[in-house]
Amino acid sequence: MTRVVVIGAGPAGLAAAEHALRAGATVTVLDEAERPGGQYHRMLPRAYAARSQHRLQHGWRAFDRRQRRVREHPRCTFSARTSVWALEPRADLPPLVHLLRGAADAAGGRAVLDPDALVLATGAHDRVLPFPGWDLPGVFTAGAAQALAKGERVLVGERAVVCGTGPFLLPVAASLLEAGGRVPAVLEANPAATLLRGWAARGWELVPQAGKAIELAGYATGQLRHRTPYRTGRAVVEARGDGRVEEVVSARLRPDWSPVPGTEQVLPVDAVCVGHGFSPRLELPVAAGCALDRGEFVLVDGDQRTSVAGVYAAGEITGVAGAPAAATEGAVAGWVAGGGDPAGITRLRRRRDRGRAFAARLARAHPTGSGWPGWLRPDTVLCRCEGTDYRTLRRALERPARSGARAVRLGTRAGLGPCQGRICGPTVAELTARSGGEVCTVHHRPIAQPIRLADLAGTPEKERDR
Amino acid sequence: MSPRMVPAAADRAGRTDRPLAITVDGAPVSGIEGQSIAGVLLGAGRLSWRRGPSGPRGVFCGIGACFDCLVTVNGEPDVRACRRTAREGDAVLTRERE
Numbered sequence: 001m002t003r004v005v006v007i008g009a010g011p012a013g014l015a016a017a018e019h020a021l022r023a024g025a026t027v028t029v030l031d032e033a034e035r036p037g038g039q040y041h042r043m044l045p046r047a048y049a050a051r052s053q054h055r056l057q058h059g060w061r062a063f064d065r066r067q068r069r070v071r072e073h074p075r076c077t078f079s080a081r082t083s084v085w086a087l088e089p090r091a092d093l094p095p096l097v098h099l100l101r102g103a104a105d106a107a108g109g110r111a112v113l114d115p116d117a118l119v120l121a122t123g124a125h126d127r128v129l130p131f132p133g134w135d136l137p138g139v140f141t142a143g144a145a146q147a148l149a150k151g152e153r154v155l156v157g158e159r160a161v162v163c164g165t166g167p168f169l170l171p172v173a174a175s176l177l178e179a180g181g182r183v184p185a186v187l188e189a190n191p192a193a194t195l196l197r198g199w200a201a202r203g204w205e206l207v208p209q210a211g212k213a214i215e216l217a218g219y220a221t222g223q224l225r226h227r228t229p230y231r232t233g234r235a236v237v238e239a240r241g242d243g244r245v246e247e248v249v250s251a252r253l254r255p256d257w258s259p260v261p262g263t264e265q266v267l268p269v270d271a272v273c274v275g276h277g278f279s280p281r282l283e284l285p286v287a288a289g290c291a292l293d294r295g296e297f298v299l300v301d302g303d304q305r306t307s308v309a310g311v312y313a314a315g316e317i318t319g320v321a322g323a324p325a326a327a328t329e330g331a332v333a334g335w336v337a338g339g340g341d342p343a344g345i346t347r348l349r350r351r352r353d354r355g356r357a358f359a360a361r362l363a364r365a366h367p368t369g370s371g372w373p374g375w376l377r378p379d380t381v382l383c384r385c386e387g388t389d390y391r392t393l394r395r396a397l398e399r400p401a402r403s404g405a406r407a408v409r410l411g412t413r414a415g416l417g418p419c420q421g422r423i424c425g426p427t428v429a430e431l432t433a434r435s436g437g438e439v440c441t442v443h444h445r446p447i448a449q450p451i452r453l454a455d456l457a458g459t460p461e462k463e464r465d466r
Numbered sequence: 467m468s469p470r471m472v473p474a475a476a477d478r479a480g481r482t483d484r485p486l487a488i489t490v491d492g493a494p495v496s497g498i499e500g501q502s503i504a505g506v507l508l509g510a511g512r513l514s515w516r517r518g519p520s521g522p523r524g525v526f527c528g529i530g531a532c533f534d535c536l537v538t539v540n541g542e543p544d545v546r547a548c549r550r551t552a553r554e555g556d557a558v559l560t561r562e563r564e
Contacts, residue, residue, distance in 0.1 A: 032530065034551065039529065044479060045500025045551070051480035104530070104549035106542065125531040137514035137524045144528025144548075152505040153472040153479065156525075179472050243522055244513050271469075281531075384526070384534060387519025418533035418544070423526075450544065 001026050002339045005097055005115035007084055007284060009067075010038020011323040012315025013121035015330030017070045020119070020338030027338070028077045028113060029070065030084060030099060036067045038123055039143060040323040042151040056150050056178070058171075059323075085449040087118075087287040094118040094310035095288050098460065100451060107452045111461040117310045117337035120285050120298070121330055124278035124316035127426055128164070129372050130390075132238040132380045134274070138245030142172040142275030149175040156181075157271025161248055163187040163236040164275040166366045167322075172273055173228055183228045184267060189276070190366055191233035191255050198365020235259070237375035239272050248272055257369025276368055279426055280317040283448040293318075302349065303342050304333035312337045321362060325355025373431065382431075383424040385417020393428065397435040405438045420445050468511035471498075488556040490515075497552055504528070504535050504547035515547075515560035537561070 002025040006017045009031035017029045029036075035043040041063045044050045054060035071078045081102060087095040094115050101109035126141035128134065140148075140156050142164060148154040159182045162173045166188075173183045188195070237259050238249040252263035285298045291307035293299040298306055298313040306313050312333040315326035328351045336342050342349075378391035396412045408414070414428050415421030421428070429439045474483045484499040488506060497506030504525050507515060514522035516536060526534040528548050535547040538559040547558075 032549065044481065047484060047500030048479070048481040048498070050482075053479055055478045103551065105545040106550075125527055125529055135518065135520050135523070137522050140525060141527045141532075144525055147528045148469075148505065148508065148525070149472075152501055152509075153477060153481065154469060154501075154505050154508045155472060156469050156508070178478070180476065381520045384518060384520075384523075384532065418536065419531065422531045 003028070003116045004119060004334070004337050005030065005113050006119045006121060006334070007097070008038065008121035008123055008315070009033070009036035009078070010121060010123050010315065010326065011040055012123070012326040012330035012333075013038070013119070014066055014070055015327040016119040016121055016312075016314055016334030016337070017076060018066055019331045019334035019340070021070065021073050021075055023335050023338030023340030025338030026075045028079060030079050030082045030097070032081065032083045032104070034080050036071070036078070036080075037063065039147060042147055044151060044153070048153075083449045084284060085447055085451045087284055089289050089308070092309050094308070100449065100455065105450060107455060110455045110458060115310075117312065118288070119330070119333050119337050120288070120306075120311065120313045120317060121315045122281040122284055122317055124280045124320060125422070126275040127277045127279045128274050128423065129276045129368070130380055130382050130427060131236060131375050132377050133240055133245070135381045135384055136239050136241055136245050137243070138241065138270060139239055139272045139274065142169060142273045145271070145273035146172045146175045149179040153179065155179040156273070157269065158182060159184060159269050160271035160273050161185055161187065161236060161267060161269045162273045163189070163250070165189045165368065166275065166277055167362070168275060172275070176273070177227060184269065186228055186230045187234045187236060187250055188230065188232045189235040189253055189257055189369065191253070194255060194367065195232060195365050198361060201361075201364070235375070236272060236274065237264070245270060245272055251375070253369065254371060255369065256371040258371025258374040277366065278316060278320050279422070280320070282317060283445045285313060285317060286444050287446065287448060303336040304329055305336070319356060319359035321355050321359035325358055328352045328355050382427055383414040383417060385419050386413040388412045388414040393431060397432060397437050405432065408432060408437065469508040469513060470511065471509040486552060486554050488552055488554075488558055490558045491560055501552050502548055503537060503539065503545075503550050503552045503556070503558060506552045507547065
């Protein structure tokens with residue numbers, strides 16, 4: 001019987017597990033969190049004993065049915081609080097999966113799995129472009145603000161501005177309002193003309209994604225409409241305060257995101273929730289040896305196969321299109337990985353193709369402009385871990401002999417801190433590419449999650465799937 | 467103003483809080499069972515607890531990617547506060563990065 005390991009229990013991973021089980025496989029699902037759902041269906045801790053969790057979630061019932069079907073299936077092992085710290089490539093076989101079980105960043109719990117097929121569904125985290133003051137306490141990624149509100153019932157601030165780009169800003173604002181906060185504005189960096197062109201073009205393609213479109217339109221016309229202005233073509237270009245955020249400066253942006261001088265407005269806030277799209281979490285796909293599509297996403301074929309034998313990918317790591325599209329990709333990946341006949345899922349594959357079209361539409365409607373360095377100052381921090389500022393990076397890039405990716409990293413220390421370039425990597429790569437420098441692949445991290453030296457030196461428990 | 471918990475009585479999720487006590491740099495801080503250490507600190511109104519190279523730091527990404535929120539828990543250093551579930555009696559040390 002095929003042993004399938006699924007990494008990630010968000011919309012893509014859960015659907016993959018369900019369909020691999022349906023195809024007859026034995027399935028092990030690994031996820032870092034205590035409960036399944038990923039970021040989109042982030043559940044409250046079990047200890048909260050919440051009676052009405054469905055009130056916080058979009059599409060709760062379908063999700064809850066699916067997560068129960070998976071977790072309670074006799075051929076499924078659901079391994080929560082488990083992180084994968086390395087994938088060890090093998091010839092003609094999917095890689096060995098090295099994992100750590102137990103409390104996050106704790107010692108012990110090392111084990112290794114030997115799958116027949118591996119489904120990667122590791123998702124994405126917010127991409128945040130730097131701006132002066134983005135390192136002040138009180139500046140959160142939009143995803144953090146939502147995760148805390150939905151997943152822990154913590155409100156990050158009483159008066160929080162939500163800014164950046166993408167439809168995801170709307171549910172974040174809705175979560176803050178639901179939790180009792182005030183949102184003085186949602187600022188979308190792209191101008192209305194860009195949004196309209198992106199969303200309206202080939203409108204018939206949207207029909208199959210109507211659920212997602214209605215969900216998003218619901219935010220715009222529902223609880224947000226009367227309480228929070230949605231302003232386009234405007235961005236937070238500075239956060240200010242003494243040891244924490246006290247106010248932000250926003251400015252009107254040109255379509256390329258360069259700020260228009262003289263359009264600055266000051267807004268008193270106690271929190272900033274910012275997201276400029278998403279960075280797919282590519283360290284495990286890269287560790288497995290999967291080829292990337294233009295360096296951005298995992299390259300997959302019509303059956304969600306990657307370039308590595310026995311390794312499949314689904315969800316945001318193959319293109320950002322939201323939860324329903326991710327789940328459809330997961331279903332295809334799981335079915336094929338579990339030994340199901342690809343010819344038996346033509347409708348599912350058609351639905352998956354429409355999800356991909358939706359990803360392309362999202363990217364067109366919410367592009368990242370090229371003029372954002374216009375709001376940087378020489379002393380603006382780019383690398384939060386090491387404190388590398390814009391001036392330091394520019395100087396390094398101006399010296400051709402030393403502008404190789406490695407020399408820039410070592411010379412400026414950008415990307416060498418604890419996060420290993422997860423946050424500043426895309427920023428540094430973009431600025432480097434523009435100055436004509438060599439860009440290294442920012443996702444290569446042989447140790448994908450921190451591991452204690454004692455665990456590294458010890459012998460892992462070898463597991464066969466039950 | 468500070469971060470805070472949604473009051474249980476007003477929470478549409480209908481949760482039942484079980485109180486939990488930890489210490490932060492020796493001082494008692496209360497939270498509820500199931501919270502992350504970052505959640506306990508934020509819920510107690512604390513926005514930052516570590517000194518980064520350019521100033522104070524607390525939670526930024528909230529999902530374990532940025533490593534801004536590191537603390538020491540029961541003697542174990544470099545624990546991401548946003549990912550570690552708080553346990554009764556945990557001794558949390560905040561710190562300045564060397």
